[in-house]
Amino acid sequence: MKSLSRREEQKPAQRNMFSNFFSDIDRMFDDDMFLMPMHLSRFGNSNLPAANIRETDKDYNIELAVPGMKRDDFTIEVDENMISISSEKEENINEDKENYQRREYNYSSFSRSFRLPEAVKADSIKAQYDNGVLHIKVPKAEQNVQRKKRINVD
Structure with a gap:
């Protein structure tokens, strides 16, 4: 300063x-x-995975870069208009040999939340994990398009 x-x-x-x-x-x-x-x-946010969000005519696509995970490591929840993606992974390596002992512990976790628009089909959300990238497809709900209508006055 x-x-x-x-x-x-x-x-x-x-x-x-x-x-x-x-x-x-x-x-x-x-x-x-x-x-x-x-x-x-x-450095505190280094465990926070990078995210890409794209919008198409039919859906929203969320991609998270999370290499080294398995499909079972993820928890995806939708509560009202909020989608939360989280993961917790713990690894323990214990190796006992004649001349040495090796013990390694690794724990990693993250949680990301995104606010969804009101017009989505929460029941039809699909997720796929491929080559270190978690793909989440959030389909858009049909919106009632107001057509122009003339009202006659009596």
């Missing part, structure tokens, strides 16, 4: 050996320290 008061620059002849040291520390606090939470938030 830049200081609100203006600093007077020292002339090159007046600088001592600590001036560069302190200016570097000031620069670290000014530039990096207060941006650090923003940088850390990128």
Whole structure:
């Protein structure tokens, strides 16, 4: 965060050996320290899969990039106009050999939710997992198109 008061620059002849040291520390606090939470938030969302949403005449297509999963790892729920896609995966590797023991644990999870338009057929939603991409097809419901009608006045 830049200081609100203006600093007077020292002339090159007046600088001592600590001036560069302190200016570097000031620069670290000014530039990096207060941006650090923003940088850390990128790492916090690293488990959040990328999503593509496309609309066609007949449906909405949601694609999530989730490599390394199985079909059974996903939970897809529709509640009113919200579709939620989540997954939890836990792996345990236990290997006991004569000279060593190996134990590895891995846990990963994510949850994404999308608001759906009101005119969808929630009962006809289909999902398919293929080559690391989860494809969800949300069909549109038939909308009553108002046709032009003339009303006679009696």
